[in-house]
Amino acid sequence: MAEPFLSIQHVRKSFGATTVVQDFNLDVEPGEFVSFLGPSGCGKTTVLRMVAGFEEPSAGKIVVGGKDITRLKPNQRNVGMVFQAYALFPNLTVAQNIAFGLKVAGMPKADADRRVAEMLDIIKLPQMGDRYPYQLSGGQQQRIALARAIAPKPKLLLLDEPLSALDAKVRVSLREEIRSIQKKLGITTIFVTHDQEEALSISDRIAVMYGGKAEQVGTPFEIYNRPATKFVANFVGTLNVLEGKVTDAASGKVQVDTQEVSLKGKLNGSKSGDTLSLALRPEAISLGRQPGHDASLSGEIAEVHFLGSVIRVRVGIGGNTVSLDTFNNPTTPPPAVGDKADISFSSGDMLVLH
Amino acid sequence: MKSGKFWAWVVFGIGTAYFFIPLLATFEFSLRMRRGVHSFDAYQVVLGDPRFQATFLYSVVAAIFTIILGVLVVVPAAYWIRLRLPQIRPVVEFITLLPLVIPAIVIVFGYIRMYGSNSPLPFLSSDLGASALLVIGYATLALPYMYRAVDTGLRTIDVRTLTEAAQILGAGWSTIIVRVILPNVLIAVLSGAFLTFAIVIGEFTMASLLNRPAFGPYLQNIGANRAYEPAALAIIAFAITWGCMSLIQILSRFAPKSANRPN
Numbered sequence A: 001m002a003e004p005f006l007s008i009q010h011v012r013k014s015f016g017a018t019t020v021v022q023d024f025n026l027d028v029e030p031g032e033f034v035s036f037l038g039p040s041g042c043g044k045t046t047v048l049r050m051v052a053g054f055e056e057p058s059a060g061k062i063v064v065g066g067k068d069i070t071r072l073k074p075n076q077r078n079v080g081m082v083f084q085a086y087a088l089f090p091n092l093t094v095a096q097n098i099a100f101g102l103k104v105a106g107m108p109k110a111d112a113d114r115r116v117a118e119m120l121d122i123i124k125l126p127q128m129g130d131r132y133p134y135q136l137s138g139g140q141q142q143r144i145a146l147a148r149a150i151a152p153k154p155k156l157l158l159l160d161e162p163l164s165a166l167d168a169k170v171r172v173s174l175r176e177e178i179r180s181i182q183k184k185l186g187i188t189t190i191f192v193t194h195d196q197e198e199a200l201s202i203s204d205r206i207a208v209m210y211g212g213k214a215e216q217v218g219t220p221f222e223i224y225n226r227p228a229t230k231f232v233a234n235f236v237g238t239l240n241v242l243e244g245k246v247t248d249a250a251s252g253k254v255q256v257d258t259q260e261v262s263l264k265g266k267l268n269g270s271k272s273g274d275t276l277s278l279a280l281r282p283e284a285i286s287l288g289r290q291p292g293h294d295a296s297l298s299g300e301i302a303e304v305h306f307l308g309s310v311i312r313v314r315v316g317i318g319g320n321t322v323s324l325d326t327f328n329n330p331t332t333p334p335p336a337v338g339d340k341a342d343i344s345f346s347s348g349d350m351l352v353l354h
Numbered sequence B: 001m002k003s004g005k006f007w008a009w010v011v012f013g014i015g016t017a018y019f020f021i022p023l024l025a026t027f028e029f030s031l032r033m034r035r036g037v038h039s040f041d042a043y044q045v046v047l048g049d050p051r052f053q054a055t056f057l058y059s060v061v062a063a064i065f066t067i068i069l070g071v072l073v074v075v076p077a078a079y080w081i082r083l084r085l086p087q088i089r090p091v092v093e094f095i096t097l098l099p100l101v102i103p104a105i106v107i108v109f110g111y112i113r114m115y116g117s118n119s120p121l122p123f124l125s126s127d128l129g130a131s132a133l134l135v136i137g138y139a140t141l142a143l144p145y146m147y148r149a150v151d152t153g154l155r156t157i158d159v160r161t162l163t164e165a166a167q168i169l170g171a172g173w174s175t176i177i178v179r180v181i182l183p184n185v186l187i188a189v190l191s192g193a194f195l196t197f198a199i200v201i202g203e204f205t206m207a208s209l210l211n212r213p214a215f216g217p218y219l220q221n222i223g224a225n226r227a228y229e230p231a232a233l234a235i236i237a238f239a240i241t242w243g244c245m246s247l248i249q250i251l252s253r254f255a256p257k258s259a260n261r262p263n
Helices: A044-052 A094-104 A109-122 A138-150 A168-185 A196-202 A220-225 A230-235 B002-030 B041-048 B050-083 B086-101 B104-114 B127-155 B159-168 B173-184 B186-202 B205-209 B215-225 B229-252
Strands: A006-015 A018-028 A033-037 A059-064 A079-082 A156-160 A188-193 A205-210 A213-218 A240-248 A253-256 A259-262 A275-280 A285-287 A295-306 A310-317 A320-327 A340-345 A351-353
Touching (some): A006 A044, A018 A213, A033 A168, A033 A196, A044 A079, A044 A156, A079 A138, A079 B159, A094 A109, A138 B159, A168 A196, A196 A220, A205 A230, A213 A220, A230 A351, A240 A320, A253 A275, A259 A295, B002 B229, B050 B086, B050 B173, B086 B127, B104 B205, B127 B186, B127 B205, B173 B186, B186 B215, B205 B215, B215 B229
Parallel strands (some): A033 A205, A079 A156, A156 A188
Antiparallel strands (some): A006 A059, A205 A213, A240 A253, A240 A275, A253 A259, A275 A351, A285 A340, A310 A320
16 A cells, blocks of 8 residues: 555544544545545544544544644645535635635735636636626535635545535536546545445545444445445445354354355354344345355245336345345236245355344 | 504504604704794704814714724624634623613713723823723724624624635635625624714713713703704704614625525
8 A cells, every 4th residue: 555645543532521533543545535424423524624623633643645734723734625515705706716725825816817717617617707606506606615625736625525415416416526526636535425325436445434433444345245344234235134043153054034044154253152143235135046146045025116127025034024126027027925935145245244 | 454454554653653753843943943934054054063073073083983993893702702602602692782781871980980090091191092982982882783783794604614614725814804704794794883883973971971072962062052953963963873774774785695505
């Protein structure tokens, strides 16, 4: 791994007796796009605000480009930030908003004007310089806020849930635009979101946070397919969780309801008699026994929802219910509620949650 | 419904009459200086009086300095309370209301005792010092209006996020207040300023007890010694006050629309 550009080391933050961030560690490479993903109150925004300088860590260190910035004021950090509420200055035009940081830095007017025009081109709003924020849509305002943040060429870009106030369609297009601008400029970026789809779609790496700690840091592929904890597995994507009991740890035999499945090589550290939570993504399960699948369970169809191209089926296996999607086949009607059914999967796709 | 509307108009009519009849009577009386005809002689006399011009100019200058002092004290204070100390807001609101409860005469007697020639801060030992003390006293009297106006203005913007947005772009506190906060609460500040102006122009107690040549004591003096001129002065003072109120209304139309509440 290259020398980290941003290094958050053993950072803790308490407000009175409440600790909201505990021993948070993260190294971010230059040009990397890292998302902090987690539910409300998990501490993701607090970490971001500590990087920005709006909150001072109770313990720990934040290093950017080899320089300890932990005690620096926000205006001394050369960091850009986009806020959820846009935070454009209502009394200034779009061009004046973008030029604000440049003017504060003492850039000559001609250079600042050139930079503003360049920024307006990057965000594809070249004609909007003379407008006031109230004359723009939410999506346009947030693009201006992005241009304003990157105009002074900050070392680091912080995005605090910048898409949450926008409607779904604008959200998707703007997130792609943010990612493409970030790649083009090569700016190291931290993106805070509670929307897993957003985080999975645009990040190089994701830090999934819960209870003030990073539960797992990894690529979107790792986070989705190899969740390290039960929380990550449940929070990211849809997951079927089956309660099981280890019957023979040596040979990897686990009992689910009254049936046995073999999970060889997956039970490291478990002993016979231990209870386990086994998790499967819906897309890893097939209705009926399929070639290539080495494990199966029998149950009864509990629910069938016809959604057009997809049929969502819920299969009851003892006290557990498994949800899976199958494609609609015009020649075969969907299964009926109450039918006996087998589900099959590859034991390699089964996640053992501790 | 119809009878409700009728009674509403009756109440409105009584209220209007209660307000306007004395005003019209005063105005009509101010026009009677010349026997047998209505004329503006009283206004000519008043406006041509050098003491009127001197005292009015003194009060206008005092009002301008009071507004400057009020803005310098209230805007940063109200901003800081909203940003960092919201928990002490009720206490500050109570303090700013005190000038409405404590009579001006009590305040000015306190000043005379505190800032006499034997005091470490002998404001009253010179004309300039006494005028400065008068401005400070006026700023205190105007505090309830100025603070409320500015605080209401601050409520319409997202003070914290705008401050943070400016900070992260490299701005220091003075830049934030001058370039971000003040322009966005300018209309509110102007409202407070015009209310302050209206209070200062007619104020009598403080100016009289501090022996300052202000418009208020001049009004009182004329009122005690003349017949028609006080009525003309009352109408002039009323016009000035209402002119200020109208300016607030006109200026409020130019308030910047908030960008923090997207459509």
